[in-house]
Amino acid sequence: MIHRARLLAVAGLLLCGAIGVISSTQTWLTVVLDDSAGRTLDVAGASAIPVLAPLSLAVLALGGALSIVGLVLRYLFGGLTVVIAALLGWLTAQVAFARPTSAVASTVTEATGITGESAVADLVASIDATPWPAATFAIWVALLTVGVFILATGHRWKSGSRRYRTEESVRAAGPTGSRPHDAIDSWDDLSRGEDPTARPLD
Template sequence: MTRRARLLCVAAILACGALGVLSSTQTWLTVVLDDGAGRTLDVPGASAIPVLAPLSLAVLALGGALSIVGVVLRYLFGGLTLLIAALLAWLTTQVAFTHPTSSVSSTVTEATGITGETAVEAMVASISATPWPVVTLAGWIVLLAAGVVTLATAHRWRGSGRRYRTDDTPRTTAAAGSRPHDAIDSWDDLSRGDDPTDRPLD
């Protein structure tokens, strides 16, 4: 059960991070300008929420790190996952349901050259949202749940595989003792900080 919880948490965090990165390139809002021609502009997620892409990449990094770190860092990374998920959920909710002018200002300024919140707001006739903000918000809710489960179960997760450890290799040592010391053994000794040239000659 604990192994399954770890697998689900890591997979969910990685999936949510990937969703955020993908969503940052998709159209979140459509703006109709009050310029006489009714020009329409598409606003991608990265423009609506400037921190969307970098924080999504951070989530991906956290998910990958959680699969190999020890107990203390699991709690730290689980807490960071919760904080990022809460922040992104709040920002995404604002864009999805209130469509603030600030989320389209950079796109409008780039298209028209008009700057200033008041001037941009006067230039915007209407703002409508695509399904992407709601889909992404659902991902952040899943990310929140994954962070909670991580904090609740992290102390029971097994550590990384012992085959990668150099301080707990009794079988390897026993096997090495049963045969002549060769060049490979000497390299292994050096990797453990043991200089084979200091050994007495047989």
């Protein structure tokens, strides 16, 4: 289980972040205005929670970086994951269950030109939620679990840089290694910005 822990954590972060980004583009709330036309407005997740998309992208970035970082950054990323999950979970719960007028204010203002929380509240007849807020709230609960999992198991993950340390050790052996310096080694030297012609001939 432990040897797959890093893979599970990375996959969990990427999945939750991707769903969060997708959710930000979907309709979360439907607003009926108390005007003569009884207009209906759709409110996207990004409008209901302005930080939804940026923080979801941050989760994706954490998932990508978690696959290569060392022990200290694992704990840092795990802590950040818990904080982001808690914040997004709280904000999403407010929209999903309380449906505050503030979540639809920007959309109503854009459609009507009316500003001010009290004025917008007077104009709103009803606010209905789609399944997206509740589904996204479940995703943040899962993200919180991933963050706790990282903090609990991160110290037991195998180092992802072992292969690269081994390669560097072989390169550092230089001419005393088990084989002569060949064209592949010269290509590696060039990729690191070194001049292979400056190396003594074997």
